[in-house]
Amino acid sequence: MRLTVLGSGSTGNAVLICAGQTRVLVDAGLSAKETARRLALVGEDVTRLDGVIITHEHGDHAGGLRVLLKSLECPVYISGATRDAYIRERVHGSSASDEPRKRAEVLRDRTEEISSSQDFRIGEIDFHPFTVPHDAADNFGFTARHDGVCVATLMDFGCITTLVAEHLKGCAAVVIESNHSRDMLKACDVYPWELKQRILSRTGHLSNEDVAVWLRDGFDGSAEHVVLAHLSQRANNPHVAKLTAEVALQERGMLFQSTAKITLSHPKEPTPWIEL
Ligand SMILES: [Zn+2]
Numbered sequence: 001m002r003l004t005v006l007g008s009g010s011t012g013n014a015v016l017i018c019a020g021q022t023r024v025l026v027d028a029g030l031s032a033k034e035t036a037r038r039l040a041l042v043g044e045d046v047t048r049l050d051g052v053i054i055t056h057e058h059g060d061h062a063g064g065l066r067v068l069l070k071s072l073e074c075p076v077y078i079s080g081a082t083r084d085a086y087i088r089e090r091v092h093g094s095s096a097s098d099e100p101r102k103r104a105e106v107l108r109d110r111t112e113e114i115s116s117s118q119d120f121r122i123g124e125i126d127f128h129p130f131t132v133p134h135d136a137a138d139n140f141g142f143t144a145r146h147d148g149v150c151v152a153t154l155m156d157f158g159c160i161t162t163l164v165a166e167h168l169k170g171c172a173a174v175v176i177e178s179n180h181s182r183d184m185l186k187a188c189d190v191y192p193w194e195l196k197q198r199i200l201s202r203t204g205h206l207s208n209e210d211v212a213v214w215l216r217d218g219f220d221g222s223a224e225h226v227v228l229a230h231l232s233q234r235a236n237n238p239h240v241a242k243l244t245a246e247v248a249l250q251e252r253g254m255l256f257q258s259t260a261k262i263t264l265s266h267p268k269e270p271t272p273w274i275e276l
């Protein structure tokens, strides 16, 4: 199995997971043009995708989907609640009033309806989704398994529940949100108070500190790679996020040392391929 985070942050998220002959795009938050460009940068092609999974309807995860579908033939794997919310989602722009109709049209006969609590398969990859707490209709994280190797991706969730921590056990790679530094978020003067409260809440976004607690106390040490995703450009700093995670790994007890490598993802460029 191999994966790359094509782009991540509040400006757009997309992850590519490949195994055997199967290629799956997770989320279409980048523009269609940018998705195609980044796929080409990692040696892939939009026409060779076997499926697009949409985790939730927020613009930074699904905003590029409608236009992207013009150049793809593969189905979109989306839950019923997320599809409905995606069609209704408010879009900024001049033709915004027409957007729901266009979205409904483009998705017609193109979707494989999935559930955030039921396993599904795309080609040679088995997906095991699980609900995560976020202020969207039906957001989920998942593990993806092929030939005994398992990876996890999860973004946009406010806290690591016991259920989430259990699912991450045994994964060879984990792509996980490390959205903000709590202190930087509190000090950030461009965000209104309500937005800060939303981000900090249990259904908001995961902080560097939350990731650190998991890496120190909840992580089973099995992952060779932990990729930090969805970093805020205003309330985080890549060096701070990486250092916080690395220090947490060093703080693990002597008997629970881990050799996990921490990798940063970026809003504007893909990560190198992570091979498992
Ligand atoms: Zn997001």
Ligand SMILES: [Zn+2]
Pocket (backbone or CB within 6 Å): 056, 058, 134, 136, 156
């Ligand atoms: Zn979201």
